[in-house]
Amino acid sequence: MKTFFLTIWSGYVRLTARWPSIGSIAPFIPLIAAWWIITELQIFPRVFLPGPVDVVRSFGTLVYTGILPEYLQDSMVRLVVGAFWGIVLGIPLGIFIGLSPRAHTVLWPPLLFFQAIGDIAWLPILVIWFGYGLTTMTVIIVYTVIFPVVLNTVLGVRSTSITLHRAALSLGASRARLLWEVVLPGALPNIITGLRNGLGYGWRALIATEIIVGTSGIGFLMFDARRGGSLVEVLLGMIILGILWYIVDAWILAPLERATGQRWGLVTQ
Amino acid sequence: MGVGDAVKNLVIRNLSKTYFDVYAGTQVTAVRDVSLNVPESEFISIVGPSGCGKSTILNMIAGFIPHSSGEILVGGKPVNGPGPDRGVVFQSFALFPWRTVLENVAFGPKMRGVGKVEREKIAHEFLALAKLSEAAGRYPNELSGGMQQRVGVARALANEPDVLLMDEPFASVDAQTRMTLQEELTRIWEAKRPTVIFITHDVAEAVFLANRVVALSKGKVLDEIEVDLPRPRVWDDLHENEQFKSLTARVLQLVRSA
Ligand SMILES: Nc1ncnc2c1ncn2[C@@H]1O[C@H](COP(=O)(O)OP(=O)(O)OP(=O)(O)O)[C@@H](O)[C@H]1O
Ligand SMILES: [Mg+2]
Numbered sequence: 001m002k003t004f005f006l007t008i009w010s011g012y013v014r015l016t017a018r019w020p021s022i023g024s025i026a027p028f029i030p031l032i033a034a035w036w037i038i039t040e041l042q043i044f045p046r047v048f049l050p051g052p053v054d055v056v057r058s059f060g061t062l063v064y065t066g067i068l069p070e071y072l073q074d075s076m077v078r079l080v081v082g083a084f085w086g087i088v089l090g091i092p093l094g095i096f097i098g099l100s101p102r103a104h105t106v107l108w109p110p111l112l113f114f115q116a117i118g119d120i121a122w123l124p125i126l127v128i129w130f131g132y133g134l135t136t137m138t139v140i141i142v143y144t145v146i147f148p149v150v151l152n153t154v155l156g157v158r159s160t161s162i163t164l165h166r167a168a169l170s171l172g173a174s175r176a177r178l179l180w181e182v183v184l185p186g187a188l189p190n191i192i193t194g195l196r197n198g199l200g201y202g203w204r205a206l207i208a209t210e211i212i213v214g215t216s217g218i219g220f221l222m223f224d225a226r227r228g229g230s231l232v233e234v235l236l237g238m239i240i241l242g243i244l245w246y247i248v249d250a251w252i253l254a255p256l257e258r259a260t261g262q263r264w265g266l267v268t269q
Numbered sequence: 270m271g272v273g274d275a276v277k278n279l280v281i282r283n284l285s286k287t288y289f290d291v292y293a294g295t296q297v298t299a300v301r302d303v304s305l306n307v308p309e310s311e312f313i314s315i316v317g318p319s320g321c322g323k324s325t326i327l328n329m330i331a332g333f334i335p336h337s338s339g340e341i342l343v344g345g346k347p348v349n350g351p352g353p354d355r356g357v358v359f360q361s362f363a364l365f366p367w368r369t370v371l372e373n374v375a376f377g378p379k380m381r382g383v384g385k386v387e388r389e390k391i392a393h394e395f396l397a398l399a400k401l402s403e404a405a406g407r408y409p410n411e412l413s414g415g416m417q418q419r420v421g422v423a424r425a426l427a428n429e430p431d432v433l434l435m436d437e438p439f440a441s442v443d444a445q446t447r448m449t450l451q452e453e454l455t456r457i458w459e460a461k462r463p464t465v466i467f468i469t470h471d472v473a474e475a476v477f478l479a480n481r482v483v484a485l486s487k488g489k490v491l492d493e494i495e496v497d498l499p500r501p502r503v504w505d506d507l508h509e510n511e512q513f514k515s516l517t518a519r520v521l522q523l524v525r526s527a
Binding site: 161163164166167168169170171172173174177181182185186188260 | 331332333350351352353355356357359361363364365367376377380381424425428
């Protein structure tokens with residue numbers, strides 16, 4: 001009996017090694033099946049817990065009417081814009097603080113303080129300053145992305161050995177080259193980890209913000225559906241959130257992290 | 270940088286270094302009044318017990334830390350910060366983990382503005398000298414410690430420095446590998462004849478490699494001993510060599526007596 005299961009398991013492992021996409025989809029099959037069975041058995045009333053078929057049908061309708069693609073695009077653009085500014089502002093700031101002990105002494109405590117305040121806690125004041133709309137959402141997402149990026153960049157810069165700096169300088173590198181050739185690559189695995197965390201938090205903050213102040217986007221779709229009493233669309237929104245983040249994280253960010261840190265031996269598996 | 274007829278020598282006059290210990294609030298004099306004259310193409314070893322100021326001297330020559338008083342002249346020019354005229358081989362190898370072996374060795378020429386084809390040619394030449402040609406495309410973390418340090422030596426030499434500075438470069442590899450590396454270093458030195466300052470606390474290593482051994486204790490030079498053993502030097506010959514034994518004994522006695 002035991003060997004029977006082991007045989008099946010080893011077959012599965014070999015299958016996913018050959019087609020990794022099977023490995024990312026297969027674990028969800030029992031989950032969907034359970035959901036489907038529960039809704040078919042009518043344990044909960046349909047309006048409280050719609051089934052997979054309803055959600056798929058609603059997906060089709062929303063794609064057909066063009067609402068879903070539009071909202072999806074809005075959310076993704078916001079995430080990309082937030083990530084862009086988070087990177088453009090966060091990495092240089094992190095490098096500066098990481099390189100200068102004085103800047104570190106002065107800026108580190110306020111950095112931790114503002115990180116602790118958290119994204120959503122800013123919403124009430126931001127709504128007063130910038131109103132309901134894009135500016136508020138952008139500020140929130142940049143704010144959320146930037147802290148993990150800065151903090152991890154600082155960590156990466158400070159963990160790069162001083163002897164690597166010395167090696168580069170005595171091989172003729174200028175201070176500017178040093179930044180590009182040693183400081184940045186040395187901190188890169190940490191920067192990507194920071195980015196991965198930052199985007200994860202940012203994604204959640206964005207949805208929350210869309211629910212509260214949005215006029216479009218996946219978060220708004222869910223909020224709007226709840227107002228209309230349609231749980232199908234709320235569930236659809238939740239599933240889309242999960243799938244999107246899974247794709248961004250598992251297919252883009254995690255491989256990037258592995259490609260830098262593990263290849264160079266900076267991170268052990 | 271080996272330009273024209275510039276003399277690739279090193280002159281140190283009355284060099285001292287006093288650290289300020291921030292935690293204890295006291296001054297520590299690590300190097301006092303050291304004078305040293307290293308002509309072009311000489312190989313000198315500086316040997317002494319732990320804490321006697323060896324690394325401090327080397328770091329001042331390399332320009333990593335400022336000196337408190339005295340003078341350091343490389344090819345007649347005073348030292349002011351790190352520069353490519355002084356190549357450094359580190360105890361911890363200090364290879365760039367994100368660059369392949371070839372790119373590590375080509376790093377110095379790249380900083381000088383040498384084009385890709387030309388600098389890779391240079392790098393291949395020095396990798397061959399260090400018997401590492403087959404490792405060119407690998408990353409440092411895929412190599413053994415001994416191989417990594419051979420890359421370190423090749424990288425420093427590929428930049429053709431006036432002076433090569435080595436701070437206990439073989440201290441973190443096993444005894445057998447260390448002997449091989451020592452033999453290879455003498456071979457490379459004979460081929461390229463760089464000016465070398467080699468730091469170690471291992472008396473036998475100091476004598477095996479150098480033309481001259483400088484014994485250091487408590488930040489001061491005790492004595493300098495000429496080593497005129499024949500080259501090429503290999504351990505199989507020197508183990509039983511009476512001259513080698515008596516030189517080693519002399520240096521050891523000097524270092525221990527202080
Ligand atoms: N940054 C520093 N601040 C204060 N004191 C220092 C500093 N660096 C070195 N020292 C002191 O200077 C003395 C010489 O140190 P150094 O590192 O040059 O010794 P060393 O001969 O290289 O020893 P080892 O063989 O252990 O490497 C020691 O007493 C050490 O404590
Ligand atoms: Mg030392």
